[in-house]
Amino acid sequence: MVASRRKLLYQGLIALPVLLATAMVTKSGLSTTHGLTFALLWLIKNAGSLWVILFPILIGHNQSTTLSYGQKATLTGLNLGLLLINQVLPSSPSAEHFVVANIFLAWLSNTLLIWFKTPLQTWLHQFSFKQRRCSLWGISGLLIGLILVGHTTWLGFSQGTSWLWFSFLFAWGDYLAQAKLNWWHNHRFILGCLVILSFLGMSLVTWMSQNPVAYSPHQGLVLTFHYANALPIFTPLTLTTAFLISVNLPTRFEPSPTFLISGNLLLTWLAIPNLLFLLHRLPFILLVVTYYLLWANLSWLILQFGNQLKCPKFTFNWLKHLQPWIIPVLIFGITIWGLTIISFGFLWDWRLPMLQWVVIHQAKLVTINCLIVVAFAGLLMALTNRWWLSSGLTILVYAGWLVASGLKITARQEPILPTDLSTLSAPQEMLSMVNPLILISAGIIIIVVLIGLIWLERYWGPTRRFNWFTRILSLILAGGYLLSFTHINHPNSLSHHYVDQAGDIPYFYAQLRGAKVNGTLLQFMNNVDVTVMDKQAGYSKHQMEVIENRYLIAAQQLNLHRSHRHLGKQRLVFILSESFANPRRVPGLEVHPNPTPYLDKLKATTPSGLMLSTGYGGGTANMEYQALTGLSVVNFSPTLPTPYSQLVPFQHHPVTINQLFTYSAGIHPFTANLYNRKEDYQKFGFNSFYYLGSRYHLRYHHHLGTSPRIDDWSAYQQILWQLQKKHGNQFIQVATMQNHMPYNNYYHPNHFQVSGSTAQGDDHTAIQTYTQGVNYTDQALQKFIGRLQKSSQPTTVVWYGDHLPGIYHQVSMQSHGLVMHETDYFIYSNPAAQRLNHSRVTKTKVVSPNEFPAMALAQMDMQVTPYYALLTKVHEQLPAITLTLNQVSHSNRIHENTAELIDQHGHQVQHLSKAQRQLYHDYQLVQYDLTAGHHYLLHDRFIKTIPPRVGR
The missing domain is CATH 3.40.720.10 (Alkaline Phosphatase, subunit A)
Structure with a gap:
């Protein structure tokens, strides 16, 4: 009894800030909320978004505990009743009380997972552990690849519009329940820091996403505020945070029926925004008590989750083969991405809202610019088989390209175009238009960088070599990717569909605008595939x-x-x-x-x-x-x-x-x-x-x-x-x-x-x-x-x-x-x-x-x-x-x-x-x-x- 009261007290103390913040916002409206109140509510919204992804993983992680048919029927009836109430209640006057977008499908999918957890796990266990592991990692890799390269999603990822996606998360939870994750036990502090950083990063990204910049071709960029909109369920950082939490679950994590009921009720609560509008009319104290009853289950869930954190062991043996490449490739990728963002900053006169717009809303186009540079590095690596030389020269050439683009834009309000390459046949005339101080500085930088690359190749180069198969594969992939841009303007080509899906608008009539929106490299590529007119039959x-x-x-x-x-x-x-x-x-x-x-x-x-x-x-x-x-x-x-x-x-x-x-x-x-x-x-x-x-x-x-x-x-x-x-x-x-x-x-x-x-x-x-x-x-x-x-x-x-x-x-x-x-x-x-x-x-x-x-x-x-x-x-x-x-x-x-x-x-x-x-x-x-x-x-x-x- 004492333990139960103490647990209830802890639960109330944890829930109190959440209840007060939520009640204050419900009374005042998010549109007028700012400061600490806004920050607390924003964290609540992100926690709700995180819970939608984490909950199906936790259901799958459970291997034995199930609800009785009576409990399932009671839970389903209560859910349906609340949803019915939501339909008959007056609509909320604005979107300011919505928490998570597309929540209805999430609630429906998770309710079905609770009902059919046991037969689903029985079916999954027909396959060997190795088969499930390979399948899940393979599908995850494919999803990441489609996002990074193809700029598309699968299984409803990023919109939460497919029950297959929730089933996929359920299968991940089932796999983690049987996996031996020793690594996390040995790095608890790192795990905790990663979870916190990932959650804060998720909150920051969603905040920036809810503050979009609308682009008007003749008015520039117009900043609009939509902090009150519902959050998207799936973002890469949200998924990462859920994964970091779920991999640290004890192998024998067995949540009680109350766990499943309270978790599902929380999803139901997120799916009925009109109920909040009804509660808005309650006195403030009564509103706090009501929110206490709604959030009590979540507070208890946090305590239960914390009490059962016992970290097993896990090793990343398969990473040993990639270890020599992780840091160099990471440095190269960050450098290329950073140079690309800096170039956008120059194009937009270093205006912070514009950079925010580029990083969040033009991420696919930024990725294409970076991938063009990566492909160039892949070609050099295939030809030279010298990592530091290839990556260093690539960074040097890309930086030179961006500087040259900036100089031309400053002088002529136009980025570098394919026709400008003809000036390479007259280098003396071209260089005569550049300030001699810039040329001297560039020469010194090139010499210093080359010396540094030679030194790196001598001391750290031998451990970073490709075999012949990898070199040929790199040549084919990198060369094919770059050559694909020669058909970027053919309506039925794969390369056209690729950039079009990423949001590429060539803006041929305003090349500088095209560079601002697409990046200098992609805008250059937009102008590579230009044929004036097909040769006419009989022309002579x-x-x-x-x-x-x-x-x-x-x-x-x-x-x-x-x-x-x-x-x-x-x-x-x-x-x-x-x-x-x-x-x-x-x-x-x-x-x-x-x-x-x-x-x-x-x-x-x-x-x-x-x-x-x-x-x-x-x-x-x-x-x-x-x-x-x-x-x-x-x-x-x-x-x-x-x-x-x-x-x-x-x-x-x-x-x-x-x-x-x-x-x-x-x-x-x-x-x-x-x-x-x-x-x-x-x-x-x-x-x-x-x-x-x-x-x-x-x-x-x-x-x-x-x-x-x-x-x-x-x-x-x-x-x-x-x-x-x-x-x-x-x-x-x-x-x-x-x-x-x-x-x-x-x-x-x-x-x-x-x-x-x-x-x-x-x-x-x-x-x-x-x-x-x-x-x-x-x-x-x-x-x-x-x-x-x-x-x-x-x-x-x-x-x-x-x-x-x-x-x-x-x-x-x-x-x-x-x-x-x-x-x-x-x-x-x-x-x-x-x-x-x-x-x-x-x-x-x-x-x-x-x-x-x-x-x-x-x-x-x-x-x-x-x-x-x-x-x-x-x-x-x-x-x-x-x-x-x-x-x-x-x-x-x-x-x-x-x-x-x-x-x-x-x-x-x-x-x-x-x-x-x-x-x-x-x-x-x-x-x-x-x-x-x-x-x-x-x-x-x-x-x-x-x-x-x-x-x-």
Whole structure:
């Protein structure tokens, strides 16, 4: 009796801090909890998470004690009753009382394990101890390998979504009950320290995981707090902590029926968060007493567990073969991981939240960067069979790579890319751009490191050698891993699935962003597998001469009906209206009133229709590229989703429509860091480029409401100013920014109502904000066209939306892919241009952006060169060409190049006529020649020179 009272007293003393902390949090709410109270509750939550993994191991560890059928029935009935109460109770107002995620399946699985413990153990014991040991260690090794290398899980590990996983833990407990674990008996202090450190590390990792950083491409990283969320059951550290505790269990650990009952009731308590909401209404003292009753079983369990800790012996004989390698490999791995994290720190300007985000949420990508370095070390080891030399040189080369990356990023805001390797052929010029002090310091470091490596090889090298089989295996595995990245951008390759599952987004349009998210090494590898365009059948110099003559004749025939051989004083303006598309066409969306009354009126009196975008929610530069060049991204290789970043910087003479004009200007009321626009516009031959931060200052930069974007009227005013500034013919390329995401309720008041199945939840505010922005664009467009109407300068405007905004999450792309890729466009000529020109565009209802150059020249009544004669034939005789319409943006990732052909009625064309097939093949041959081939047609006679006019 005295012993029982003393045990109850100890139990109460142990439980008291837990009860007080939990009661305080229940009364105050976790969202306002901080300091010691928060720390105590956080430890409670982690202890609950740990218990979910530990409990099935403890059930399996028990070899004889079982519950009677009456006890099982009573326990099950009580559990079901509590769960039923949980269903009828009012829901908790927030997630702040949840402890463990996916707890219901854990409770169900462990309840079944209690019921069927004996038959399961009987079945397991049919196998020999050695078979069970090999199977369990093998499956565990496979799980770890899948996580580290494949970035995937098995048996529901990491989510706790599979009863197989709980059965696996049960089998581990059964194995440990019969294993001889002598090592732990001899190292009790080490075990205790490891358990404490592992538990604290688990608590720290889950705390960091509950404080995620949301990445927004145009807003940077946004820190959000979710301390109140339920903890994930399975993390590697949680599993490690449970294993460290369970291996120290006595072989004859026989928990009583009370142990199993109390443990299962604890799982039930974790599974009924709504009960806590009910208890929240109790007075504080009564709440403490209630929590005492709930936690008493756990306190008693801790005492029982501590009383029975008798450590048997265990030896790690199998580790003796690996002993010479453990410390060197550990040092190498930590060094590589540390250098990788340091590189991310540099990329993110040493901002702690960003580093936290990288370490926790980008762990898979960090691992890939490290594995690339490890593979390089494996190659050196296979070739030299010298560990210290191989690992040391690898660290030296990797550190040099990171330094070089940092220098290039500092100088050019771009990481090292495969094309930069060409500079190795001119080392003197390359080194001349580096500070001599850096070169001297690097030289000294290299010499010191090499001396140290030679010393290590002499004294500790002989014990660390591979045999021939291991060397060959290392060569195959390391070489195969590195070579796999040569197919990283092939959609169906294993390497693509590998990095895609890890969360790799190449960000070809913003290489520095790609390096920040993926790491410099992986971003380099993303750019290794790039093929501009597959070689077209029949491509040869002779065939290209045939095509040149064919479209020379076509140009002469077209020019019979065109008035102007020279541009004179005509002006052409291409306006890409960011994310513009009338929301009233979106399925399941009702918008009142009409946000685009002026645009609808204008389209009724001008050549206009719908443009097929190759992206949804993104891909602006692809539409801009197609409109300027007349080339379709559909024809490019899937490994080249963003020509602006992957192709144009490496072309010597890209072909664009602005090159036909005496003067051309670019306008983009934003920074020009994305899509490599600064370099591309220079390659295109633009005389000036206006953007935020350029030497050509934007004169107008007004914002509407609280929007961070420069409004469209400012962009239009900049156009009007530019038209007045220069005399003679002129081309202006504009990409606006007003309607770019995000859409955070910027405009007050908002005059539009949106409703329907599409405008649900969080999408409602975004759609309403976007609709008001579209209306502001409509008003700005009316003022802009009104000014052009009065101008004496002949001006033609090609105006189009580049893609729909990515805010219609309720619309099925499979069912409504076509309409979700249709944007508005028109081609307008002011009265001065109409008096001058007589021809008009014919096919207008459904077009692709690559048709705009030919359409603009037709609207301007301009004679054409053979190249633009080809584009005119493509516009007039082929359906609109676009990428598959059941996907979203194609510019961030590689994609399947599945062409879709859409006729003027919006129907998909399944078959082309023989003449159409010939024309399309000619178009593909010319595109291949100008971008990836031998450039047989890249000369003025085909591109710029209008052929002599023939008689009618």
